[in-house]
Amino acid sequence: MEKQYNPVSVEDKWYAIWTEKKLFHGDEFSKKPKYSIVIPPPNVTGILHMGHALNNTIQDILIRFKRMTGYEAMWMPGTDHAGIATQNVVEKKLAKENKTRHDLGREAFLKEVWKWKEQYHATITNQLKKLGSSCDWDRERFTMDEGLSKAVRKVFVQLYNEGLIYRGKYIINWCPRCQTALSDEEAEHKESNGKLYHFKYPFKNKEGFVIVATTRPETMLGDTAVAVNPSDERYKDLIGQMLVLPLVNREIPIIADDFVDKEFGTGAVKVTPAHDPNDFQMGLRHKMTPIVIMDETAHMTGPIPQQYIGTDRFACRKQIVADLEALGLVEKIEDHTHAVGQCYRCATVVEPYYSNQWFVKMKPLAEGALAAAVDGKITIYPERWKKTYIDWMENIRDWCISRQIWWGHRIPVWYCKECGKTIVAEETPSECPYCRSFDMTQDEDVLDTWFSSWLWPFSTLGWPQDKKALQKFYPTDVLVTAPEILFFWVARMIMAGLHFTDTLPFTDVILHGTVRDKTGRKMSKSLGNSIDPLEIISVSGADALRFSLIVITAQGADVFLSKDTFDIGRNFGNKLWNASRFLLENIKTKHVFTGLPSSASLSAFDKWILSRLNTTVAEVSKAIEAYRFNEAAHLLYDFTWRDFCDWYIEAKKADLYQTEDNARMENALNTCSWVLGNILKLLHPIMPFITEEIYSTLREKIDYSSLLDSEYIMTSSYPKANESLVNPVIEKEFSLLKDVITAIRTIRSENNIPPDKKGRAIIVPSSQENADLLCPHITEINMFCRLNETIIDLKAQGPKFSGQAVVMGNQVYLELAGLIDISVEKDRIKKEIAKTEKFVESTKARLSNPSFADKAPADVVAKEKEKLAGIIENLEKLKLSLKALEE
């Protein structure tokens, strides 16, 4: 084995083997219970970023863990066509050739996008593979493949027939750059510093003005009224009077509407039904015809003064203000912060736009999805998101699903030119069912991307056909994603699952944090602050990336990364590698693993590591089941590094080196390889590659049939805790041994004693019990502390000029002629005395509080008393030590 672990070739090798042997495939005919996850499909033209790395690592841990614990595990992979995003990318490419999609035409443009899709699809899936994702690639789906498209059309038709899909002219969020409608969720509200403009609208028949306040002056060109609250004393008498809209010179009435807030602005609102959702509602209430004054690119148009026509909305805003200023109609301009909607794909400020769109009626769909969360049939981790989910469900609004782009599922609706009827059908109709005409045109729009994603958990499994896989793997078990798409995707999947399959598509939702840089900014390509996962993988390996991400990510918390974050995983992998290497290099001929030695021939150290191992096994499994992955990673890190490497292997070194006593060597090999084998299995879900690599080497050197139960670790069984090997007494006793060793090391270190100077330790245990514990470990104490002699004697008199310490009542002396600096020793003991005295004081104070004895539970009081006795004993011994040094 190499001195340093080199992940690059190893990782690719194993992924190829796993794939070739089809070890990731979930068999729908299996008798085993299933465990299934559907991947949140990444954008087909996307590139793997740290968010994906975290997301997919979590899913892979669960899938691999469940696979090893006896489930038929299936992880459904796939990609999303990501309508607007993908179309934008391809349009950008065309723009470089000075072309637009309109130059190509719909058909040619779509061909171009498909080409792009084919090319980039491989990029994202290869990146997922690099990460080690054990997806069932045989089942991979794409949101626009034939089966899924069929599901989309079926669902559309069904909802239409149920009256849950309708078309109508409403105000929707419009992105003037993408030139399409957006859903409410796709318009992101960002705080921004704007202005509140106060304009004077003159009366028609008399002197004076009504002052209105607006943040969007350009919309005044489309005003159809000014509204006031009917109970507003200031304006009561003006209701019904006419104003003259400045610049346009159109007459508009003053109307009364409860919607108007008397407190805000001047209490008088300009009403622009075609360009504001509230005004639109008011327009309906007052039967006003909306006046459209902006086109789909947010340039001014319509029945407005010539000089504004064709100007951009923001340029027009400036111009309007200037023009009103010139007329003396600007009362004042105030600073005003408000939330402005932006397109979630291109950050362009969205415009409320009056247009004909398709909608899904959401209230009926939300009922069940709401109940599922309230009743606890769905659990969201961390739980605090449940409230957010419930709020959204309770206040749900209809979903605008039509998009004026080309890349996506074409709306399955045809309009008959002959009879004018609307035909909604899963397949292209050959003739109009109403008038037999052949002259029909399909709706030009496509569906919102999320209209296919919300079917993902069952459409990918073949719904509505192919029942076998669906029966086996649906519903899925857990959905792992980022909270950003809780509404976009998770909530809608739950609604779709309930509505179309009568089943919740999953029962658990894991929402992990957002990946940020060290200054807290979201990592993104546009900010240029992202760390490329592939770069980390190519240097330190996917295991290092995975382990590092997992170990630092608390459940649901955001993740802050810098490049050296990944050293944690790299170093840990290297440590594991070298521990394994050490063990394997001490195996001269193939070792036959004969099982763990019988309890009688286990040393205390053996019993200790087995106790720690089985405790760890139980805790790790519990942590993974509870989705506390960082806890699992920490437990494994500590057990592997601190317990196994720092103490156990160090203690076993002598046995592994020596050649005389074969029985001891055999014993050491058996226990070490047993523990290592278990570590590899425990770690495999988090670090799949390095564990598989070491496991394969292990199988070469060790005949392991009773321990290694499968050719590959990924198909091995996950360790189960053996309760009978958990031994709290041994663990407690070992902390004493470790403390004694550390005390001697501290004395050495603080006195600057060179490593090659060996000395003698004299230990005066505080009890026969402690003497009995420490005596069997004289060899180990000598080795760990580089001593040539250790004397353990209850009645020994500590030598005067020595390093001294008191550990849990046991006195420890280190004798090294001429090398101990007495002043150093005195200082340390004085410090120790001061610390102990403080401790004694606080404990005494607690015990002497009468209400403590009265009210605290008896065992707590007893514990405190015992503690006090112990530390007083310590204190006495420390004082004696100091006295001895001072004589």
Place this chain on the structure above:
RNA sequence: GGGCGAUUAGCUCAGUUGGUUAGAGCGCUUGCUUGACAUGCAAGAGGUCACUGGUUCGAUCCCGGUAUCGCCCACCA
């Protein structure tokens, strides 16, 4: 405007069903080319657990308030 989260070592973060002397990684100091590993070993320094009231025998943890930061939602133009 409503809701949620965070505030713990120099930095980044765990943790606590309320009970010994609060943890990790990195960084820092000191000593080590010790026959697995310098991506390492050993030892050490470093914290009034944001502030403030309350509940309690006991609060870093539970409750109220304040401050700062962050996130989500929202049709006051």
